[in-house]
Every structure is written in structure tokens, then in C-alpha cells.
Ligand code: IPE
């Protein structure tokens with residue numbers, strides 16, 4: 252009689268095999284180096300921005316697969332308006348196009364979209380796309396992807412202070428917890444890991460309040476080349492860190 256062979260269930264270890272530690276709850280990424288990536292190839296900076304924007308899709312999937320719950324992506328800083336107007340216009344157009352083309356798939360994948368930064372200086376059409384995407388995906392729970400666009404950490408703190416004053420908050424009631432509630436995404440946890448591509452070692456006005464105890468990881472890899480194996484390298488580095496939060500452990 253033939254022996255009945257039980258079907259074997261092969262666990263999908265591919266994504267987590269190199270990162271057995273619990274993943275960071277919140278990863279934030281400074282997506283830098285699009286311009287250098289393009290100039291190394293004799294391409295225009297705008298072609299670099301297109302390649303960089305297209306990379307966002309695979310990186311969202313890679314972090315989601317590894318169980319990261321919150322992913323914040325620095326896409327455009329309050330200082331990036333000072334770039335040549337043609338580059339600013341191209342960046343706005345590319346990002347707007349990508350929001351439109353990707354949102355349905357992100358929604359199907361259970362991704363909740365959020366935005367941090369100023370909306371009032373964006374073209375009305377882009378403002379509308381952002382608000383509609385946030386509204387459409389607001390009940391999703393697999394992972395929150397927060398896009399920092401026209402974001403500056405200093406501007407965020409200034410708007411928080413202004414809103415507190417407008418609400419009549421008394422000086423003695425100002426606390427770290429209250430200030431946090433006035434930030435753009437006050438309900439999100441602080442980033443555990445901040446990744447910066449392209450070798451620069453600075454925050455460039457990114458999450459300066461929330462980054463107080465984040466771990467930093469920088470890599471010379473330029474953003475359009477930052478792939479799934481680079482995600483593993485960053486998470487492996489994080490897994491090896493000892494976080495002390497000022498205590499003796
Ligand atoms: C990051 O790439 C994208 C944005 C800042 C919008 P860069 O455009 O800063 O690329 P580099 O740093 O000049 O190579």
C-alpha cells in the first residue's frame with residue numbers, strides 16, 4: 252500500500268531569516284541621492300527623481316513583509332523649495348502621478364497612507380490627491396506609510412506652538428506629551444530607526460523632535476539602488492544595537 256505523504260508546509264523564511272529580532276515598530280527613511288544616481292549615468296536629475304520615486308513601491312512592500320508597522324518617507328523638505336523651479340515642478344508632477352497610480356494597489360495591500368508637512372503650498376490638485384488617498388485608506392491596518400512632503404521639523408514645532416497658543420493652553424500645562432499631540436502625526440510612535448541613503452550623515456530637518464532616541468543607519472547606497480537586501484542590512488544593523496534611553500542596563 253502506498254504511504255500517504257502529508258503535504259509539507261514550507262514557512263516563508265526568506266523575508267525574516269536574516270532578521271530574527273522583532274523588527275523596529277517605526278522606520279523612517281531619508282531617501283537621498285537621486286541626483287547623484289542620475290549624474291553617474293549621464294542622466295538628468297529629474298530622471299533620478301523618477302527612478303527614486305519608482306523605488307518607493309518595492310521598499311514599502313519589503314518593510315511590510317518584514318513586519319514593520321510604521322514607515323515614514325522623507326520625500327520633500329521645506330528647504331527643497333529652494334531648488335531650481337524646473338526641478339521642483341518635476342518633483343511635484345512625478346509624486347502626484349505616483350500617488351494616483353499607486354493608491355489603489357496600496358489600498359488593496361492594506362496600507363494606510365498619512366501625510367506630514369504643509370499642504371497649503373502644494374498645487375490644489377496634489378493637495379486633493381493626498382487628502383483623498385488618506386481618506387480612502389484610513390481604516391487599513393497592515394502598515395501605515397507616512398509621506399513627509401513639504402515637511403520640516405522646525406516648521407512642525409512652530410505650528411505646534413502656534414496651535415497651542417491659539418487653543419489658549421496655559422504655560423504650566425505645556426508638557427512633552429501635550430506638545431507631541433500637536434505634532435502633524437501626534438498619534439504615531441517615535442521612529443526607532445532612521446535610515447539615510449547616499450552617505451550623508453545629517454538629519455536635514457527631518458523629525459527633529461521625534462528622533463530623540465532613534466537609532467541611525469547610513470549607507471553610501473544611493474536611493475534608487477536601495478533594494479530589499481539593503482533593507483535587510485539596515486534591519487540587521489538595528490537588531491545589533493543596544494538601546495538604553497539614558498538608563499543603566
Ligand atoms: C533626494 O535626492 C530627493 C529629494 C531631496 C527630493 P536628491 O535630489 O537630494 O539627490 P542628491 O543628494 O542631489 O544626489
Ligand code: IPE
Pocket residue numbers: 281282283284325326327328331451453455
Ligand atoms: C533631504 O535631502 C530631504 C529629502 C530626502 C527629501 P536633501 O538632499 O534635501 O538634504 P541636504 O541638502 O543634503 O541636507
Ligand code: MG
Pocket residue numbers: 283284285
Ligand atoms: Mg540630496
